[in-house]
Amino acid sequence: xxxxxxxxxxxxxxxxxxxxxxxxxxxxxxxxxxxQQALGLGLQFLLWYDEGEERNRGNFPPRFSGRQFPNYSxxxxxxxxxxxxxxxxxxxxxxxxxxxxxxxxxxxxxxxSIL
Amino acid sequence: DAKTTQPPSMDCAEGxxxxxxxxxxxxxxxxxxxxxxxxxxxxxQYIIHGLKxxxxxxxxxxxxxxxxxxxxxxxxxxxxRDTAVYYCIVRVAFGSGNTGKLIFGQxxxxxxxx
Numbered sequence: 001x002x003x004x005x006x007x008x009x010x011x012x013x014x015x016x017x018x019x020x021x022x023x024x025x026x027x028x029x030x031x032x033x034x035x036q037q038a039l040g041l042g043l044q045f046l047l048w049y050d051e052g053e054e055r056n057r058g059n060f061p062p063r064f065s066g067r068q069f070p071n072y073s074x075x076x077x078x079x080x081x082x083x084x085x086x087x088x089x090x091x092x093x094x095x096x097x098x099x100x101x102x103x104x105x106x107x108x109x110x111x112x113s114i115l
Numbered sequence: 116d117a118k119t120t121q122p123p124s125m126d127c128a129e130g131x132x133x134x135x136x137x138x139x140x141x142x143x144x145x146x147x148x149x150x151x152x153x154x155x156x157x158x159x160q161y162i163i164h165g166l167k168x169x170x171x172x173x174x175x176x177x178x179x180x181x182x183x184x185x186x187x188x189x190x191x192x193x194x195x196r197d198t199a200v201y202y203c204i205v206r207v208a209f210g211s212g213n214t215g216k217l218i219f220g221q222x223x224x225x226x227x228x229x
Contacts, residue, residue, distance in 0.1 A: 004158075033216060043159070043219040056214040090158050094215065101147045101166070104217060106158035 002027065004107035006091050012113045013081050021076040021110045025093030032074040033094070033104055034066065038087035046089075049074055050096075078112070086114045119203045121223045127197075129229050133190040137203030140184040146207050148179060149217070150188045152199040152225075159202065159219075162188065193227045200224050 005024045013019050025032050034046040045058040049068035057064075063079040072093075078085055088111050092104035120138040127133040139148065147166050151159040163170055163177045165186075170177040176189040190197055202222040207213055 031215070035217075035219075042221060043217075045214075045216040045218070048214055048216060056216065058216070088156075092158075092217075101164065103149060103161045103164055104215075105161055106151075108156075108158045 004091055004093050004105055006089075006107040006110050008110060009108075010111045010113070012115060014115050015081055015083060017081050019078045019081060019085075019112055021078075021089050021091075021112070023074045023076070023091030023093075023107060025072050025074070025091075026105055028095065029093035029105075030072050030096045031094045032068055032072065033092040034074070034076050035090040035092065036060075036087045037090060037109070038084070043090065047076065081114050083114050085112060087112060119205055119220055121201070121203055121220065123221065124224045124226070126226050126228055127190075127193045129195060129227055130192055133193040133197065133225055133227070135188040135190075135201050135203075135223050135225065136185065137188070138185045139203070139205045142183050142205050143207065146205045148177065148186050149204045149206060150175070150177065151202045151204065151217075151219075152197075153202070153222070154196075154199045162201075193225075195227050195229065198225060198227045 007022045031050040033048050035043045037043045048056045052068050066076040068074045088109040090109045092106045094104045095102045149164040150162040153159045163175050165177045179186045200222040204217050
């Protein structure tokens with residue numbers, strides 16, 4: 001069974017540009033979570049999508065946005081990039097919301113570097 | 116979601132059991148304990164989770180105290196590849212009104228030594 005896949009592995013951008021990160025969940029999983037892991041700050045919850053809808057977002061500005069497609073894959077878009085956006089962006093998927101205690105499974109992330 | 120407390124670091128000899136403690140004294144009755152680990156530059160890897168009974172899978176065992184205020188993750192025969200940051204997370208089973216998000220602390224850095 002294929003795990004969560006993320007692309008690209010690395011992404012280098014300059015300040016003010018826009019970045020798009022992609023995530024394909026495990027087959028059969030409908031919920032996708034995005035997390036940011038910045039140096040020294042630990043993993044922080046960014047966004048949650050389920051059945052194509054944004055269900056919740058963490059304490060991040062609106063320039064962090066995304067969407068979930070009908071095949072449950074997801075995109076994370078970051079506009080007007082700032083230096084502090086440099087981080088590892090992790091995607092996790094889990095089976096349908098409402099099935100209680102099922103764990104999230106993570107991809108290996110996209111390393112976003114802002115120059 | 117309840118907060119967890121873990122020691123910042125631990126060492127373990129290769130081939131020995133690694134016992135990683137976690138304190139979650141404010142855990143609620145409907146909150147599960149999850150363990151993940153993160154090897155450098157990779158995404159967190161799910162290990163095991165439980166509610167109140169001890170759990171075992173091919174990777175590890177999870178021992179939860181009877182009062183549920185603490186737990187221990189046991190790696191029965193640690194190898195060098197088990198060197199990682201281990202996170203203990205408490206989370207309510209998600210459903211209506213809950214987000215299911217995971218709140219990561221600083222975790223325990225386990226160093227397995229030859």
